[in-house]
Structure formats: structure tokens, C-alpha cells
Amino acid sequence: MSTRRATIADVARTAGVSPSTASVVFSGKTPVSDATRERVLQAASELGYTGPDPRAASLRRGRSGIVGVLFQGHLGAAFVDPVVRAMMDGLADAVAPMDAGLLLLRHDADGTTGGASLTNAPIDAAVLVGWTSVIAESLQTLRARGIPVVVVEGDAGPDVPRVILDNREAQRALASHVRSLGHTDVALLTLPTDIRRRPGWLHADDDIGVDVTRHRLEGAREVYPDAPAYAAAGSSIDEGVAAGRAILADPQRRPTAVLAQSDLLAAGVLRAAEELGLRVPEDLSVTGFDGIDVDGLAPFELTTMVQPAVEKGRAAGEAIVAMLEGHQAPSVCFSSVYHEGNTTAPIARL
Incomplete structure (x- = not known):
């Protein structure tokens, strides 16, 4: 037979x-x-x-039909973040007309990739999500293979297209809003500064190896240069609760406002404040960043900056398509939109 x-x-x-x-x-x-x-x-x-047979189509095109998307750290943690999920939706939409699929890769702190290796993964192009010293190592491997690369939220140099957000300016705007309400005693809650670092208070000489974290911190420090900063281990509500407990632990040194670098972290701070019997915004003002829907946040609506996550992903995909078609792809910078919720208020006067 x-x-x-x-x-x-x-x-x-x-x-x-x-x-x-x-x-x-x-x-x-x-x-x-x-x-x-x-x-x-x-x-x-x-x-x-x-x-x-898709293999025959790939041979005719001279391509695999696969775009690699490289994250640092565990992929499961990345997809807990609604911002990442929205960005991936935009990316998938943009490469769909090429009949291309996405291959998710990770580069760990020890310099290894999970799953397929960057040296032999069958990809036509790559999107690097974030920019750290570890991700920079991946770029060199991809360049050696001649694979087109786009960086999201990072700067790999003038010859690599990037899709970025106005992180510094947006965070400065939030800090200025809080300052206009009379708050002078604030604390900053940052995203991870490095995948290797444990959560805790930052010191003046600490190296911040993650572009997004550094730029948002710089924006806040333009308004509050001496504000203490606590680095979370990740962007999640649980991390926000843990950080909030640490920031609010001492009643004698408790800030009147916390500026968090993500909405998920801000939601965790709200829960920590509730545990301590603090009223938001009467006793504590809280800001976030991202503009996502956080389940279970009612009756609170965060004061935050809304970023166009889907559009960021779509721009990265469009840059990939352009490069694979032999065109130059420009870098793109998106702006965030201020959204005032009910988690900030003028400082209480005694």
C-alpha cells in the first residue's frame, strides 16, 4: 500500500x-x-x-516564515503583564500578511536561551523586547547571522530600528502632577533594575541595566531628585503588595505619595495601604503607569499614563515587514496620555 x-x-x-x-x-x-x-x-x-506543505512554500520564498521574539527571563512571567500581551497582539497582526508566525525565545541571566538557540533558530527576523546587557549579547549573535532586528523599548544603536515610549517625559508629567498637589514626601517604586537583582531599596551608585526602569526613574527624579526608590522584582500585583509593605512600614517615615512604574505595582500598593488602614487618596496618593484594566481595583481608578501597547507591537511588526522586503525601517517613538483617576488628591493639611 x-x-x-x-x-x-x-x-x-x-x-x-x-x-x-x-x-x-x-x-x-x-x-x-x-x-x-x-x-x-x-x-x-x-x-x-x-x-x-509549508516547507515547500518556505523553500520557494527563501524564508522560514518565522519571526523570533526574544524576552529576558521566563516567558510565563512576561505574559502575566497585560502590556506585553497587547503588544504581542499588535505584532502578530502586523506580520500576518506575510503569513509569518511568532517564535517566542528567552535569554536568561546566565546567557543561555530557553528552547531554540539563537544560533540555529529558524527565524527570518527578530524582535528584542527590552534592552539590557543580556539582551545586547543576543543582538551580537543575531547580527552575526545577518538577521534583521527591531528593538522594543531599548536603544541598540543608530543602525537598529527601535520602537520606544516617552518614558522619561511621561513619568515626569505624573511626578509634576503629584507635586502640584502639594506632596513633597514621596517614594518611587520601580520596575526591575536588573534580572539578577533582588527587590529592595536603591542606592545612589546602583547600576540600572533596564532602559525602561532607568528612564522612568530619571523622569521622576527631575521633579523629586531626593526621593527614595524601591526596586520591585517584577511587574505584578503581588510584587506591588510586597514593595508597598516595605515602603509604608514605618509610620514615622511614611510618604504621602507613591509613584509606581506600572499599574500592576500601583494596584499592589493600594492593597498594602488597605492592610495598614490607610485611606487612598486621603492618606496616600498613588500613581501607576500603562493604562491597563486591573481586575478587582474598584472603587479605585488609577491616576496613570496610558501607553499605546498594541500600536508599539504593530510598529515593530511593520518594521520587520519593511526590512524583509528590502526597505529601511524608521525608529518610532510613541507618546503616553495622562489619565487622572481617583487615587491622587491634595496633601492633607494639619
């Missing part, structure tokens, strides 16, 4: 049409009559033909 896989030519012969006609039925790139489509699909069903 033959085990040969049926081909499009077999389907065409059985349906009584040309191979090119049978092919467009599956590609959908050229209209055909309903009757012809039905004959071709019926023949395919009889022969057990499920569609063109």
Missing part, C-alpha cells in the same frame, strides 16, 4: 482542473467559482490532502 502524500497535482487531476486552479483554491489569492471550489475541496477530501 502506497504511503505517498497526495499532492496538489493529484487533487487537480481528480477534480478535473489545472494545478494552478487547485492551488488558488487553497491560497485564496484569486477568486474561483463556488462550483470549482467545491470540486477541488471534495477531491482533496477523498485523497486526504490537507493543504500545501
Whole structure:
């Protein structure tokens, strides 16, 4: 008994049409009559033909049809963040017209990649999410392979397209809002400064190896240069609760406002404040960053900066498409939009 896989030519012969006609039925790139489509699909069903072999299409194009997306750290933690999920939606939409899929990769702190190796992963292009010294090592590997690269929220140099956010300016605007309410005793809650670092208070000489964290901290310090800063281990509500407990622990040194670098961290601070019996915003003002929907936050609505996460991902995908088509891809900087909620208020006067 033959085990040969049926081909499009077999389907065409059985349906009584040309191979090119049978092919467009599956590609959908050229209209055909309903009757012809039905004959071709019926023949395919009889022969057990499920569609063109994607490996053959890849050989014809000279591409794998795969775009690698590189994160630092565990992928599960990355996808807890709604900002990352929205960005990935935009990226997938942008590369879909190329019939391209996404391959998720990670680069750990010890310099290894989880799953497929960057040295042999079958990718046509790569999107690097974030910019750290560890991610920089990945860039060198990809450059050695001649693979086009786009960086999201990082700067890999003038020859690498980047998709960034106005992190410094946006965080400065939030800090200025809090300052306008009369708050002078504030604490800053940052995103991770380095994947290797444990959570805790930052010191003046600490190296901040994550671009987003550094830029948002710089923006806040333009308004509050001496404010103490606590670095979280990640962007999550649980991390925000732990950090909030540490920041608010001493009643004698308790700030009147906390500026968090993500909405998830801010939501955790709200919970920590509630545990201590503090009223928000009467006793404590809290700001976030991102503009996401946080489950269970009611009756609070965060004062925050809303970033266009989907558009960031789409811009990265469009840059990939441009480069694979032989064009130059420009860098793009998006602006955040201020949103005033009910978690900030003028400082209480005694």
C-alpha cells in the first residue's frame, strides 16, 4: 500500500482542473467559482490532502516564515503583564500578511536561551523586547547571522530600528502632577533594575541595566531628585503588595505619595495601604503607569499614563515587514496620555 502524500497535482487531476486552479483554491489569492471550489475541496477530501506543505512554500520564498521574539527571563512571567500581551497582539497582526508566525525565545541571566538557540533558530527576523546587557549579547549573535532586528523599548544603536515610549517625559508629567498637589514626601517604586537583582531599596551608585526602569526613574527624579526608590522584582500585583509593605512600614517615615512604574505595582500598593488602614487618596496618593484594566481595583481608578501597547507591537511588526522586503525601517517613538483617576488628591493639611 502506497504511503505517498497526495499532492496538489493529484487533487487537480481528480477534480478535473489545472494545478494552478487547485492551488488558488487553497491560497485564496484569486477568486474561483463556488462550483470549482467545491470540486477541488471534495477531491482533496477523498485523497486526504490537507493543504500545501509549508516547507515547500518556505523553500520557494527563501524564508522560514518565522519571526523570533526574544524576552529576558521566563516567558510565563512576561505574559502575566497585560502590556506585553497587547503588544504581542499588535505584532502578530502586523506580520500576518506575510503569513509569518511568532517564535517566542528567552535569554536568561546566565546567557543561555530557553528552547531554540539563537544560533540555529529558524527565524527570518527578530524582535528584542527590552534592552539590557543580556539582551545586547543576543543582538551580537543575531547580527552575526545577518538577521534583521527591531528593538522594543531599548536603544541598540543608530543602525537598529527601535520602537520606544516617552518614558522619561511621561513619568515626569505624573511626578509634576503629584507635586502640584502639594506632596513633597514621596517614594518611587520601580520596575526591575536588573534580572539578577533582588527587590529592595536603591542606592545612589546602583547600576540600572533596564532602559525602561532607568528612564522612568530619571523622569521622576527631575521633579523629586531626593526621593527614595524601591526596586520591585517584577511587574505584578503581588510584587506591588510586597514593595508597598516595605515602603509604608514605618509610620514615622511614611510618604504621602507613591509613584509606581506600572499599574500592576500601583494596584499592589493600594492593597498594602488597605492592610495598614490607610485611606487612598486621603492618606496616600498613588500613581501607576500603562493604562491597563486591573481586575478587582474598584472603587479605585488609577491616576496613570496610558501607553499605546498594541500600536508599539504593530510598529515593530511593520518594521520587520519593511526590512524583509528590502526597505529601511524608521525608529518610532510613541507618546503616553495622562489619565487622572481617583487615587491622587491634595496633601492633607494639619
